[in-house]
Amino acid sequence: IEEVESEVTSEPASKKQKPNFYGSSEFSSLPLSPQTSLALTTLGFTTMTQIQQKSIPPLLTGKDLVGAAKTGSGKTLAFLIPTLELLNKVKWTNRNGTGAIIISPTRELSLQIYGVLRDIVEAGKHTQTHGLVIGGANRRTEAERLGKGVNILVATPGRLLDHLQNTKGFKYSNLQIFVIDEADRILEIGFEEDLHSIIKLLPKERQTMLFSATQTKQVEDLARLSIQNTAVYVEVENE
Numbered sequence: 001i002e003e004v005e006s007e008v009t010s011e012p013a014s015k016k017q018k019p020n021f022y023g024s025s026e027f028s029s030l031p032l033s034p035q036t037s038l039a040l041t042t043l044g045f046t047t048m049t050q051i052q053q054k055s056i057p058p059l060l061t062g063k064d065l066v067g068a069a070k071t072g073s074g075k076t077l078a079f080l081i082p083t084l085e086l087l088n089k090v091k092w093t094n095r096n097g098t099g100a101i102i103i104s105p106t107r108e109l110s111l112q113i114y115g116v117l118r119d120i121v122e123a124g125k126h127t128q129t130h131g132l133v134i135g136g137a138n139r140r141t142e143a144e145r146l147g148k149g150v151n152i153l154v155a156t157p158g159r160l161l162d163h164l165q166n167t168k169g170f171k172y173s174n175l176q177i178f179v180i181d182e183a184d185r186i187l188e189i190g191f192e193e194d195l196h197s198i199i200k201l202l203p204k205e206r207q208t209m210l211f212s213a214t215q216t217k218q219v220e221d222l223a224r225l226s227i228q229n230t231a232v233y234v235e236v237e238n239e
């Protein structure tokens with residue numbers, strides 16, 4: 001982690017349509033599966049936002065990434081698209097257990113992410129199963145679903161830790177991707193200790209994506225703790 005490669009960039013809004021390294025700012029320029037391409041077209045997403053342009057290409061190559069961009073800049077697709085692409089590519093099935101875990105600070109945010117995920121999976125006819133585990137919901141119902149295999153899991157930190165520790169049928173030993181969304185708020189709310197416990201329990205060999213609205217010292221510390229490999233740093237100031 002000492003050798004974190006810094007690719008911090010900040011650009012004026014006028015440069016917003018700058019092409020990514022595939023030569024275009026259109027989703028169609030990315031090497032995406034037919035399923036994801038279909039989903040994006042069906043849902044009306046054609047042009048990438050800046051954070052998507054900067055994050056999706058390195059994430060598709062399997063890099064770890066720390067991304068900062070203000071609320072409303074399109075961070076959800078920036079991590080959902082590479083997540084779906086990886087699991088699709090390796091033909092992930094329920095037998096493999098949970099392949100990706102996405103955490104966010106609140107029930108509302110997790111529900112939002114889950115809604116976007118469900119829409120994409122539906123529109124693209126992806127085979128990946130998905131689930132949601134959040135504080136306040138029925139633990140036992142969640143545990144039963146986890147036992148049947150949930151490929152992509154959206155969660156809040158407290159409830160996720162609970163299931164990691166206590167749900168026997170929850171198979172996460174093959175985890176490929178761990179996404180921490182709104183990392184700054186997760187830390188503000190006081191989930192730091194839960195996060196540390198979660199990171200200790202998760203398999204080390206994985207791709208980690210850490211997104212936040214701001215790059216704070218705390219987020220930097222969390223990146224150091226959660227990311228094993230050399231990470232790409234991406235920052236978008238204004239869009």
Ligand code: ADP
Pocket residue numbers: 045046047048049052069070071072073074075076077
């Ligand atoms: P953030 O997580 O950065 O706050 P979201 O992922 O919630 O942002 O996206 C904010 C809004 O922008 C959502 O309504 C989403 O549907 C829309 N959006 C995201 N990406 C695109 C895109 N490439 N083209 C058009 N709209 C987009």
Ligand code: MG
Pocket residue numbers: 072075076181
């Ligand atoms: Mg968001």
